[in-house]
Amino acid sequence: MVIDKLEIEDSVVQQTTANALISVHDLTCIREERILFDALAFSVNSGDILQIEGPNGAGKTSLLRILAGLSRPYAGRVCYLGQDIGRCRDEYNQDLLYLGHLPGVKSELTATENLHFNLRLNGYVDFDTAGILGQVNLTGFEDALAGHLSAGQHRRTALARLWHTQSKVWILDEPFTAIDKKGVEQLERLLLAHADNGGCVILTTHQDMNQITDSRLTKIRLDYRFD
Numbered sequence: 001m002v003i004d005k006l007e008i009e010d011s012v013v014q015q016t017t018a019n020a021l022i023s024v025h026d027l028t029c030i031r032e033e034r035i036l037f038d039a040l041a042f043s044v045n046s047g048d049i050l051q052i053e054g055p056n057g058a059g060k061t062s063l064l065r066i067l068a069g070l071s072r073p074y075a076g077r078v079c080y081l082g083q084d085i086g087r088c089r090d091e092y093n094q095d096l097l098y099l100g101h102l103p104g105v106k107s108e109l110t111a112t113e114n115l116h117f118n119l120r121l122n123g124y125v126d127f128d129t130a131g132i133l134g135q136v137n138l139t140g141f142e143d144a145l146a147g148h149l150s151a152g153q154h155r156r157t158a159l160a161r162l163w164h165t166q167s168k169v170w171i172l173d174e175p176f177t178a179i180d181k182k183g184v185e186q187l188e189r190l191l192l193a194h195a196d197n198g199g200c201v202i203l204t205t206h207q208d209m210n211q212i213t214d215s216r217l218t219k220i221r222l223d224y225r226f227d
């Protein structure tokens with residue numbers, strides 16, 4: 001019987017990371033001939049909140065995009081439930097909510113239309129748009145064009161889908177940007193509740209968090225490298 005190398009690697013990965021939602025193996029990323037990180041290995045379980053730290057340009061967004069399957073690493077692999085994400089793309093995409101630091105909100109649509117569009121795109125058909133927008137303090141702005149909203153309200157429009165999604169894996173690039181203090185606390189509580197309900201959160205932020213204490217966080221630091 002011939003077993004290809006990937007099948008052998010898959011079985012090893014499944015044994016070594018049986019309980020992990022996400023596992024990362026020997027991940028290397030090179031941009032513009034600069035190694036951002038190499039041989040990175042870690043896993044993320046249900047209940048985990050993982051913060052990727054590091055200075056501007058260290059490679060945090062690059063790592064999140066690789067974890068979300070939006071770009072490919074130079075080497076290494078990312079697995080979801082022990083399977084390479086390239087091999088379980090549909091299942092992974094269904095369980096993944098990725099919010100990049102450009103929040104994917106269309107200026108020419110209203111807050112309601114944006115939320116509706118994003119939830120429908122992710123397969124949801126039955127939801128209370130006004131109720132969800134109320135959760136992010138956008139009551140009264142439901143019909144405002146996103147292009148006319150403040151920066152914080154614009155960001156809240158993007159974040160609103162977190163209050164409805166059933167995706168387990170949340171990958172969030174700078175989710176607190178432009179959000180006021182109360183909104184940050186509200187979002188932190190939502191992230192904690194999501195993790196407590198069996199999901200996981202992987203995020204970057206340059207902002208201090210108060211609700212999510214250090215004891216609740218796992219941190220991975222990327223440093224700016226010149227080699």
Ligand SMILES: Nc1ncnc2c1ncn2[C@@H]1O[C@H](COP(=O)(O)OP(=O)(O)OP(=O)(O)O)[C@@H](O)[C@H]1O
Pocket residue numbers: 031032036054055056057058059060061062063
């Ligand atoms: N698609 C790309 N092509 C070429 N270079 C890229 C690409 N994406 C990122 N880079 C470079 O990789 C480096 C890391 O960028 P990245 O956005 O991952 O950093 P970051 O840690 O998220 O920074 P910040 O804290 O400023 O958001 C930067 O020098 C950037 O110019």
